[in-house]
Amino acid sequence: MAQVKNNYQFEDMLQKHNLKKTAPRLRVLSMMYSKNTATSQPDLESVMNDIDRVTLYRILNVFEEKGIIHKVFDLNGTANYAVCHSDCQENHHHDEHLHFNCTACKNVYCLNELNIPKLTLPAGFEPQAFTIYASGLCPKCSKKGTAKTN
């Protein structure tokens, strides 16, 4: 499920990345780590509506640069942010996992466990990174659809 971390750990994370411990940053970390799905920019903005929009963008950008979170666009092109589980470094991400976008609840899941099969591209193409998107029903929504509601 969601990675459980307390406020001290979030403060440590910021310190490790040479980022000042500020309330907005800690709140963003806390929110994103409390969920097992990515969080969309609109959601972040409405939940953190007392934080300035620009500040929020800058927090998300610096977290992404530092390898704390990664950005993924859902099927509608909306930016979603999820915590990095892999060994992501500053400006060097390793988030080549499958992203599952539920067509019902719109949530984006990072399925880190799945390993991506090797693919051979046509001659001349030199791929450096792959990501797979799947869309369909997530566990919660597929349960609702079939049996007695969850």
Add this chain to the structure above:
Amino acid sequence: MAQVKNNYQFEDMLQKHNLKKTAPRLRVLSMMYSKNTATSQPDLESVMNDIDRVTLYRILNVFEEKGIIHKVFDLNGTANYAVCHSDCQENHHHDEHLHFNCTACKNVYCLNELNIPKLTLPAGFEPQAFTIYASGLCPKCSKKGTAKTN
């Protein structure tokens, strides 16, 4: 390479889909069919800058609905549009191919020939569609990088 079609064929396409033959639509078709890569919304807008922006959006939307083109977001979340090569029908696309986004020239290639491997998702997930993204260097750009420039 790029699918070669003449203006009569574009007119036929529109007629088949019960769309009126208009200059803006024919120009969009002509441009998109003349390329072997997707075209970004900003590019379309600047090339077709004498067509009203809203008209362009509506043309792209109706072409997508009719199964003539499909929309794909590149690594930066920018909307790109490419002609459908598969047997796409009105509101029923079959564009589950790999999209290659060149990090140098930013072009998005639809690699229809590649077949996507079957993937098994964690229990509960019910996938309905997959798309794979690859990023790296396209044939043109990888050639430039290594040998005597193209």
Add this chain to the structure above:
DNA sequence: ATACAAATGCAACATTATTGTATTTAGAAA
């Protein structure tokens, strides 16, 4: 030729994102 639905063009607006700068603050140094 006429008529009408469809398509375009235009204006207004909404959302998402960026840039510049003044103010505030976390954390280091004194």
Add this chain to the structure above:
DNA sequence: TTTCTAAATACAATAATGTTGCATTTGTAT
């Protein structure tokens, strides 16, 4: 603890992308 400063936030302005409503124009069927 107080002082200092670079970093972070807040605010204002602007850009880019996308949508909605409506008046006008146009393709096409009759």
